[in-house]
Amino acid sequence: EAGVTQFPSHSVIEKGQTVTLRCDPISGHDNLYWYRRVMGKEIKFLLHFVKESKQDESGMPNNRFLAERTGGTYSTLKVQPAELEDSGVYFCASSQDARRVSPSYEQYFGPGTRLTVT
Amino acid sequence: AQSVTQPDIHITVSEGASLELRCNYSYGATPYLFWYVQSPGQGLQLLLKYFSGDTLVQGIKGFEAEFKRSQSSFNLRKPSVHWSDAAEYFCAVGPYGGATNKLIFGTGTLLAVQP
Numbered sequence: 231e232a233g234v235t236q237f238p239s240h241s242v243i244e245k246g247q248t249v250t251l252r253c254d255p256i257s258g259h260d261n262l263y264w265y266r267r268v269m270g271k272e273i274k275f276l277l278h279f280v281k282e283s284k285q286d287e288s289g290m291p292n293n294r295f296l297a298e299r300t301g302g303t304y305s306t307l308k309v310q311p312a313e314l315e316d317s318g319v320y321f322c323a324s325s326q327d328a329r330r331v332s333p334s335y336e337q338y339f340g341p342g343t344r345l346t347v348t
Numbered sequence: 349a350q351s352v353t354q355p356d357i358h359i360t361v362s363e364g365a366s367l368e369l370r371c372n373y374s375y376g377a378t379p380y381l382f383w384y385v386q387s388p389g390q391g392l393q394l395l396l397k398y399f400s401g402d403t404l405v406q407g408i409k410g411f412e413a414e415f416k417r418s419q420s421s422f423n424l425r426k427p428s429v430h431w432s433d434a435a436e437y438f439c440a441v442g443p444y445g446g447a448t449n450k451l452i453f454g455t456g457t458l459l460a461v462q463p
Binding site: 233261265270272274278286289321323325336337338339 | 352384389391393394397438440449451452454455456
């Protein structure tokens with residue numbers, strides 16, 4: 231079974247440019263999460279999709295970040311325009327529907343996308 | 349507010365020595381607790397989790413953790429460390445089900461293993 235995949239693995243962009251990160255969850259996983267780790271800090275939650283709907287986007291830093299999950303499959307996270315403080319590692323995770331599987335809470339993480347804004 | 353504290357940023361142990369990584373949490377309800385490990389170039393891998401029941405939890409790769417409610421702790425242990433255990437370890441807490449399943453992570457502990 232393929233795990234969570236993320237693309238690209240690294241991205242270096244200049245301040246003001248746009249970057250789009252992609253996440254492909256494990257097939258059949260309804261839940262998809264985005265997290266971010268700024269260097270030296272904790273991994274912080276950004277948002278949670280259930281299928282194509284945003285269940286919780288309380289962690290999104292500001293309106294320069296736009297996440298989508300078309301058709302409830304893969305997800306993209308766009309940063310436009312990028313700022314220096316957006317640098318960090320962006321993780322995607324997926325999990326099954328908690329109502330169908332027990333215990334179902336495990337989130338499977340991808341390898342992350344390292345974003346550097348210069 | 350919910351939070352997770354990993355007081356040790358960096359730990360170095362000798363191969364074969366025992367290991368204990370500390371984790372303390374602040375959480376209003378009964379927490380679900382997790383330990384993840386990230387090896388270089390890899391995603392976070394779940395080592396073990398605690399939902400309820402026996403407070404000593406066994407995980408993969410020979411790791412175990414003990415939930416102590418009175419101390420709000422969930423420390424990770426391994427009796428004999430292998431060089432391949434060198435990685436970064438994250439403790440996390442989360443709610444069960446509900447509308448959102450977000451995890452709250454600590455800052456991580458980077459483990460180095462000396463030969």
